[in-house]
Amino acid sequence: MTTLMAALVVGAILFGIGLYGALSQTNLVMIMMGVELMLGAAMVNLVAFWRFLHPEIYAGQMFVLIVMTVMALEMAVGFAIATGRFRAKGSVEMEEAGDLRG
Amino acid sequence: MSASEIFQPFFVGIFGLAAIWFGVVVFRTSSMVRSALALLFSMTAIGAMFLAMEAEFLGVLQIMMMATEMAIMAIFMVMYMMDPGGMEGMDMTHQKYASIFAGILATLGILAVVFLVEWGPVAEAAHPEEQTRMLGIEIMERSMLIFETAGVTILTAMIAATAIAIERRKS
Known part of the structure; x- marks a missing residue:
């Protein structure tokens, strides 16, 4: 198995774990952890594709920088929503967030 | 075969296994602080994978960013969780089997693509x-x-x- 394959397999498994976490957890912060793992898996794949297929095209590294930005933004806005929700309802349990449905 | 050809798959594999293992621990432990720390280690292992794949700038950036990001996450965990230490062993999951099914299905789908596609020759990095x-x-x-x-x-x-x-x- 080549190193590219090994990295892609790691990315696939991490994405699966992250998807499981995002779907199964009831707490907003834990759901965000699942999303972080999925984005981490995407970054592993992007670095592997850049390094082993087209290392001469540096736009590949730019993709990784953008995903890192998305991760930071997701954390910032997610925690802001958690803070707002905690102020309003005293909990960030998504089981109790049916009222957000409108 | 050069030394890098031998050691690169080895280190990518080792750090990849560490990232997967800590990723699993994130959702297995009942202590939320431990979850945040496990995610920190998982992200650090991903950063180490970048270093092993010779993307040094991205590897160092990943490790530095995640160290601060997860430290902040751990603080929010303690603030907002009902049982941050996991002392009461609360179950904080729902639709567990459907989620496991979705996770496995997604993994198998991506693995099928990984193994069925002809990726072509590996290029040398600068x-x-x-x-x-x-x-x-x-x-x-x-x-x-x-x-x-x-x-x-x-x-x-x-x-x-x-x-x-x-x-x-x-x-």
Whole structure:
């Protein structure tokens, strides 16, 4: 198995774990952890594709920088929503967030 | 066979296994602080994978960013969780079997693509110093608009996050 394959397999498994976490957890912060793992898996794949297929095209590294930005933004806005929700309802349990449905 | 051809798959595999293992621990432990720390280790292992794949700038950036990000996450965990230490052993999951099924299905789908596609020959990467120089040129020339957009988006998210989180004034 080549190193590219090994990295892609790691990315696939991490994405699966992250998807499981995002779907199964009831707490907003834990759901965000699942999303972080999925984005981490995407970054592993992007670095592997850049390094082993087209290392001469540096736009590949730019993709990784953008995903890192998305991760930071997701954390910032997610925690802001958690803070707002905690102020309003005293909990960030998504089981109790049916009222957000409108 | 050169030393890098032998050691690169080994280290990518080892750090990959560590990332997967800590990723599993995130959702297995009942202590939320441990979950945040496990995610920190998982992200650090991903950063170490980048280093093993000769993307040194991205590897160091990943490790530095995640160390601060997860430290902040651990603080929020303690603030907002009902049982941050996991002492009561609360079950904080729902639709567990459907989630496991979705996770396995997604993994198998991606693995099918990984193994069925012919990826072609592996290319040689430039020296790390040259890579960082070329990335700087990429950011400041061709991808400058994308980079600037990312900066503006961060500023927008900062303002939006503050607006959402700030306490409402009583009129």
